[in-house]
């Protein structure tokens with residue numbers, strides 16, 4: 624897996640410091656991608672040598688590093704420093720499934736500010752009920768639904784906001800909500 628490039632600069636978000644975004648991208652995200660690739664290699668080596676003594680540890684690490692790498696890729700892609708409004712088919716679906724865009728926003732912000740400990744707020748589509756739903760992912764890999772396709776991902780790990788917002792998760796959540804690139808969310812939705 625390769626890191627995705629950013630189509631904005633580290634200092635483009637007026638509510639995030641350059642240090643925050645640089646550290647988040649170059650240290651945290653890079654670490655997950657490198658470790659994900661490493662554990663894939665370790666699993667390949669385990670298969671080649673037919674030695675699965677450490678399989679439990681490897682599988683746990685695969686889920687942790689893989690989920691971290693994938694969620695950071697989705698997150699960095701679905702935010703933008705330029706104001707982009709929700710529109711088109713994804714807006715219509717949000718209004719249908721959450722009654723209104725405002726009630727969706729209230730639920731989404733409430734969701735990510737009430738995650739126990741570290742985690743992610745994720746808007747996605749559940750094929751089995753043909754609806755958009757919002758899930759909380761504690762850490763990276765817990766509370767997942769395997770047919771859940773992430774459309775919009777917000778990082779609510781402490782490293783994403785603490786430098787700029789200290790403990791004010793709600794202020795961070797609201798600013799980040801206004802930074803969503805709905806063009807990307809719409810594209811993901813159309814590609815389902």
Ligand SMILES: [Fe+2]
Nearest residue numbers: 651778780783
């Ligand atoms: Fe992060």
